[in-house]
Amino acid sequence: MTKYVLNINGAAQTVDVVPDTPLLWVLRDTLELVGTKFGCGAGHCGACTVHLNGVPTRSCMTPVSTVGRKQVTTIEGLDARGTHPLQRAWQELDVPQCGYCQAGQIMTAAALLQENPNPTDEEIEGALAGNLCRCATYLRIRAGVRRAAELAKEERSA
Amino acid sequence: MTTTRHPASPGRRDFLRKSVFGGGALVLGYFAGGAGHAVAQIAKPATLADGAGFKPSAFIHIGSDGIVTLVSKQPEIGQGIKTSLPMVIAEELEVSWKDVAIVQGDLDPAYGSQSAGGSRSTPTNYTEFQRLGATARTMLIAAAASNWGVPVAECHAADSAVHHRPTGRKLGYGALAATAATLPVPDAKDVVLKDPKDYKLLGKRIGGVDNPAVVTGKPLFGIDVKLPGMLYAVYEKSPAFGGKVVSANLDAIKALPGVRDAFVIEGGSDLRGLLPGVAIVAESTWAAYSARRQLKVSWDEGQVATESWSGYAARAAELAKLPGAAVLRKDGDPVGALAAAAKTVEAAYSYPFISHASIEPQNATAWFHDDIVELWAPTQNPATGQNLVSSTLGIPKEKITLHITRSGGGFGRRLSADYIVEAAAIAQRVKAPVKLTWSREDDLRHDHFRAGGFHFLRGGVDAKGKLVAWHNHFVTFANSVVRDGKASLQTGSGGSLGGDEFPGRWVENCLLEQTPIECGVPMGPWRAPGSNVFAWVFHSFIDELAHAAGRDPLDFRLELLGERDVVPGTGERGVPYNVSRMKGVLREVARRADWGRKKLARGQGQGIAFHFSHLGYVAQVADVSVSKDGVLKVDRVVVAVDIGARIVNPSGADNQVQGSVIDALGALMYQELDIERGRIVQSNFHDYPMIRIGDAPPRIDVHYLETDYPVTGLGEPAFPPLAPAVCNAIFAATGHRVRQLPLSRTDLRWS
Numbered sequence: 061m062t063k064y065v066l067n068i069n070g071a072a073q074t075v076d077v078v079p080d081t082p083l084l085w086v087l088r089d090t091l092e093l094v095g096t097k098f099g100c101g102a103g104h105c106g107a108c109t110v111h112l113n114g115v116p117t118r119s120c121m122t123p124v125s126t127v128g129r130k131q132v133t134t135i136e137g138l139d140a141r142g143t144h145p146l147q148r149a150w151q152e153l154d155v156p157q158c159g160y161c162q163a164g165q166i167m168t169a170a171a172l173l174q175e176n177p178n179p180t181d182e183e184i185e186g187a188l189a190g191n192l193c194r195c196a197t198y199l200r201i202r203a204g205v206r207r208a209a210e211l212a213k214e215e216r217s218a
Numbered sequence: 219m220t221t222t223r224h225p226a227s228p229g230r231r232d233f234l235r236k237s238v239f240g241g242g243a244l245v246l247g248y249f250a251g252g253a254g255h256a257v258a259q260i261a262k263p264a265t266l267a268d269g270a271g272f273k274p275s276a277f278i279h280i281g282s283d284g285i286v287t288l289v290s291k292q293p294e295i296g297q298g299i300k301t302s303l304p305m306v307i308a309e310e311l312e313v314s315w316k317d318v319a320i321v322q323g324d325l326d327p328a329y330g331s332q333s334a335g336g337s338r339s340t341p342t343n344y345t346e347f348q349r350l351g352a353t354a355r356t357m358l359i360a361a362a363a364s365n366w367g368v369p370v371a372e373c374h375a376a377d378s379a380v381h382h383r384p385t386g387r388k389l390g391y392g393a394l395a396a397t398a399a400t401l402p403v404p405d406a407k408d409v410v411l412k413d414p415k416d417y418k419l420l421g422k423r424i425g426g427v428d429n430p431a432v433v434t435g436k437p438l439f440g441i442d443v444k445l446p447g448m449l450y451a452v453y454e455k456s457p458a459f460g461g462k463v464v465s466a467n468l469d470a471i472k473a474l475p476g477v478r479d480a481f482v483i484e485g486g487s488d489l490r491g492l493l494p495g496v497a498i499v500a501e502s503t504w505a506a507y508s509a510r511r512q513l514k515v516s517w518d519e520g521q522v523a524t525e526s527w528s529g530y531a532a533r534a535a536e537l538a539k540l541p542g543a544a545v546l547r548k549d550g551d552p553v554g555a556l557a558a559a560a561k562t563v564e565a566a567y568s569y570p571f572i573s574h575a576s577i578e579p580q581n582a583t584a585w586f587h588d589d590i591v592e593l594w595a596p597t598q599n600p601a602t603g604q605n606l607v608s609s610t611l612g613i614p615k616e617k618i619t620l621h622i623t624r625s626g627g628g629f630g631r632r633l634s635a636d637y638i639v640e641a642a643a644i645a646q647r648v649k650a651p652v653k654l655t656w657s658r659e660d661d662l663r664h665d666h667f668r669a670g671g672f673h674f675l676r677g678g679v680d681a682k683g684k685l686v687a688w689h690n691h692f693v694t695f696a697n698s699v700v701r702d703g704k705a706s707l708q709t710g711s712g713g714s715l716g717g718d719e720f721p722g723r724w725v726e727n728c729l730l731e732q733t734p735i736e737c738g739v740p741m742g743p744w745r746a747p748g749s750n751v752f753a754w755v756f757h758s759f760i761d762e763l764a765h766a767a768g769r770d771p772l773d774f775r776l777e778l779l780g781e782r783d784v785v786p787g788t789g790e791r792g793v794p795y796n797v798s799r800m801k802g803v804l805r806e807v808a809r810r811a812d813w814g815r816k817k818l819a820r821g822q823g824q825g826i827a828f829h830f831s832h833l834g835y836v837a838q839v840a841d842v843s844v845s846k847d848g849v850l851k852v853d854r855v856v857v858a859v860d861i862g863a864r865i866v867n868p869s870g871a872d873n874q875v876q877g878s879v880i881d882a883l884g885a886l887m888y889q890e891l892d893i894e895r896g897r898i899v900q901s902n903f904h905d906y907p908m909i910r911i912g913d914a915p916p917r918i919d920v921h922y923l924e925t926d927y928p929v930t931g932l933g934e935p936a937f938p939p940l941a942p943a944v945c946n947a948i949f950a951a952t953g954h955r956v957r958q959l960p961l962s963r964t965d966l967r968w969s
Contacts, residue, residue: 077504078505078508080508085504089450089504097577098503098579099577102902104902105577142430146433147434150432154429154869154870154873155429156296156426156429157296157297158294158295158296158577158624158626158627159626160578160627161577162432185912194575194576194626195577195873196877196881196884198911199876199918
C-alpha cells in the first residue's frame with residue numbers, strides 16, 4: 061500500500077492504496093464517489109470518464125500512481141451546484157434511460173464544450189464515439205449537447 | 219412525435235381489476251429497516267419511516283407536511299416505469315407533480331407482482347393505479363367536507379388541495395392527512411375516475427424522476443451499494459458453460475494482499491442457477507480483481523466442450539433435410555399449394571447467439587445477519603432472486619429481504635437471478651456484507667444468451683400475386699432440463715415458434731415445423747424474446763415473396779392481413795390479433811413516410827415491416843442509403859405505434875421507441891457471439907461491438923395512434939419491426955437480400 065495525495069474536485073484527498081489500483085476504483089471504493097461508473101474495465105465504453113486537468117480520461121485505465129498532482133474532476137465535481145449547462149440540458153430533454161453511462165457522456169461532452177463551445181453534430185458524434193449508451197439514447201445525447209451549448213452561450217452573455 | 223386521437227367510445231371499464239387496498243398497516247416495516255442499518259448509501263425515505271400521515275394504500279403516503287410519497291413497485295431498468303406508473307396515481311389523486319416524491323419499493327408481497335418483463339408493468343397496473351389514486355382523492359375530499367361541515371358535492375380536489383367552491387376555502391392535502399387517515403375506505407362504486415379530458419399529467423412530457431441524481435452522480439445502482447464493513451467479491455466460473463471445479467490454487471490466492479478468503483462453491487447443474495466456481499473475497503474490488511489474475515483453476519468441462527457454433531450450423535443444415543421434430547401448425551395442403559403456386563421462393567435465414575450487454579455489469583450485495591439474509595440487487599424480477607436464494611441455499615423466503623436498486627439496463631438479463639444467488643452463496647461463508655461485481659468478461663461470457671436460430675423457408679404466390687403457401691422449418695436450441703428425475707428438452711426463451719406467429723392463421727396453406735438442437739449454452743429472455751428475430755425472418759421473407767409476385771410490399775401486406783377485424787388466438791393461451799389496429803399503424807406509417815411517393819436514386823431504398831408483440835401494434839418504414847462500397851446509412855426511420863388509449867408519458871415513450879429502434883439497428887449491424895469448445899469466444903466491447911452514436915439515424919419519427927383499447931407497454935414492441943424494415947430497404951436499394959445476422963455477414967456492395 062502506498063499513500064497518495066490526490067486533488068479530487070478541488071480538494072486534497074489522501075488515500076492509501078496499491079499503486080496499480082485504477083483511479084476508477086479509488087474513486088468508487090475508497091472515496092465513495094460512485095458517480096463514475098465501471099462498464100468494461102478496458103477503455104472501450106467510456107462509462108468511467110473523468111477529467112485529468114480538464115482532459116477526458118478513462119479512469120479504469122489510469123493507475124492511481126500516474127495521477128500525481130493532476131486535477132481530477134468527476135461528475136460529482138463538474139459543477140458545485142449540479143447546474144452545469146449539460147446537467148440542465150440533460151434534465152430538460154430527459155436524456156437518460158437507465159442513466160448508467162450518462163456521467164461518462166456528460167464528462168466527455170463537458171470537455172468538448174470547453175474546447176469547442178459550438179460543436180456541429182459531426183463534432184459531437186466524433187467526441188462521443190467512445191461513449192457507449194446501451195439504451196441508445198443517442199438522439200437525445202446529441203440534442204442535449206446542442207442544448208447545453210445554447211445554455212452556456214446564454215450564461216456567457218447574461 | 220405526433221399523437222392522433224381516435225374516436226373513443228365509453229364502456230371499457232370491464233378490464234378494471236380489483237383494487238389491492240389493504241388499509242393502514244402496510245409495508246412500512248421494510249422501510250423502517252428492522253434495525254435501521256443497511257441503508258448506507260441507497261437510503262429509504264424518512265417520511266415513510268415515521269408511520270404517521272395518510273396511507274390509503276401500500277403505494278401512497280401523504281405526510282402532514284403535504285409531501286406525497288408514491289412507491290414505485292416495479293424495478294426501474296431504464297424503461298421509465300418509476301416515473302410513468304406514479305404519474306397514473308398522481309393524476310387521479312389530483313396532486314401536483316412537484317409535491318410528489320417517489321421511492322423504490324423493496325420486494326414485498328403487499329405490492330403484488332414486481333416483475334419488470336414482457337412490457338407488462340403498465341398493462342397490469344394501470345387501471346388499478348387509477349383506482350388507488352381516485353380512492354385516495356375521494357377520501358381527502360371527504361375529510362375536507364367533514365372538517366368544514368359541508369356536503370362532499372360542494373368540494374373538489376385540485377393541485378394537492380381540496381377546494382370548497384361556494385366559499386373559496388381550500389385545505390392542502392397535508393392538513394387533511396390526519397383526518398383522512400381516520401376515514402373508512404369508500405366502496406368502489408363511490409369512487410369516480412376522472413374524465414380523460416380533464417387530465418393534467420397523463421400525456422405530458424415528464425422527465426425521469428431520478429434524472430437529477432443521474433446527472434450529478436448520486437448512488438442509485440446496485441453497483442453503488444456500500445455497507446459498513448463490506449467486502450468485495452469476484453466469482454470465477456468455468457469458461458465452458460457449467461464446468462465443475464477440479465482444483466484451484468486457493469492457498470496462493472488467500473496469501474495475496476487484500477484477500478480475506480477464497481473458496482470453491484460446488485454449485486449445481488441448473489444453467490440459470492448457482493453454477494460451480496471459485497470465489498475470492500477481498501477488501502476492495504481491485505484487490506479481488508488483482509487476485510483473480512493469479513487464480514489457476516482446473517475445470518472438468520464436460521460434454522459441452524465439444525460444442526461450437528460451426529457444429530450447430532452444420533447440424534442445422536442436416537436437420538433441414540428431415541421433417542421437423544414437431545409440427546406447430548398445419549393448415550390446408552402446403553405441399554400441394556407450393557407445387558401449384560405460380561411462383562415459389564426458397565430461402566434460409568439464420569442469426570447468432572447474442573448477449574444483453576447491459577452496461578452495468580451484473581452485481582449483487584448480500585449480508586447474512588440476525589438470522590436473515592438481506593440482498594441488494596439490480597433486478598428485473600426480485601421474486602426470482604428471493605426464490606432462487608431460498609431454494610438453492612435452503613433459507614425460508616420470509617428470512618430473505620431484497621432491496622431493488624436501479625438497474626443499469628435490463629433487456630431481459632436481470633430477469634435471471636444467477637448473480638444474486640452467487641452473491642448470497644459467497645456471503646453465507648463470510649461474516650460481513652459482500653458485494654459481488656462481475657467483470658465485463660464475466661458478463662459477456664456468462665450471460666443467459668439470446669438463442670441463435672435457423673429458419674428454412676418456402677413460400678408460394680398464385681398467378682394474381684397472392685400469398686398462398688408458407689412452410690417454415692425452424693431449427694432452434696434447447697437445454698436438457700431434469701425435473702423430478704426426468705430429463706427433457708427445453709427450448710431457450712424466445713426459441714420456440716408459436717403456431718400463431720404471423721403469418722400463421724393468415725396463409726391458407728401453412729406448415730410450421732420446429733426441431734431443437736440440444737446444447738449446453740445458457741439461454742434467457744432478450745428484449746422482445748422471439749419477436750426480436752422472428753419479425754426479421756418473416757417480414758424479410760414476406761418481402762421476398764412480394765417482390766417475386768411483382769407487388770408493392772405494402773399492398774402485399776395489406777392484402778395478406780385481409781378484411782377480418784380480430785383473428786382469435788389458437789388454443790387457451792392464444793392471443794387475439796387485431797387486424798384493424800395493425801392495418802391502422804401500417805397505413806399511418808406509410809402515409810407519414812411518403813411510402814411509394816419518393817423518387818429514390820440507386821443505392822437508396824425504403825423498406826416496410828410490422829409486428830405485433832407484447833400487446834403493441836407497431837409498423838416501421840426505414841429509409842436507407844447504401845454506398846457503392848457497401849456501407850449502410852439509415853437516413854430515417856418512421857414508426858407508428860398503437861398501444862391503446864393513452865401514452866402515459868410521451869417523453870418516456872419516445873425514449874423507448876427511439877431506443878428500441880437504435881438498439882435493434884445495433885443488433886442487426888453488429889451483435890454476434892461465436893462459440894467454440896463450449897465457450898464464448900468474445901470477451902469485451904472490442905470484439906463484441908455495440909452501436910455507437912455515429913450509427914444512430916439522424917431522424918426517428920414516432921407517431922402514436924391512441925385507440926380505444928387498454929393501455930399497454932412500450933419497452934419491447936418497437937424493437938422487432940426495425941431489422942426487417944431496414945433489410946427490406948437494403949434490398950430495395952441494392953438488390954441484396956440479407957438472410958444472415960449480423961449485417962457484416964452480407965456483402966452490400968453494388969455497381
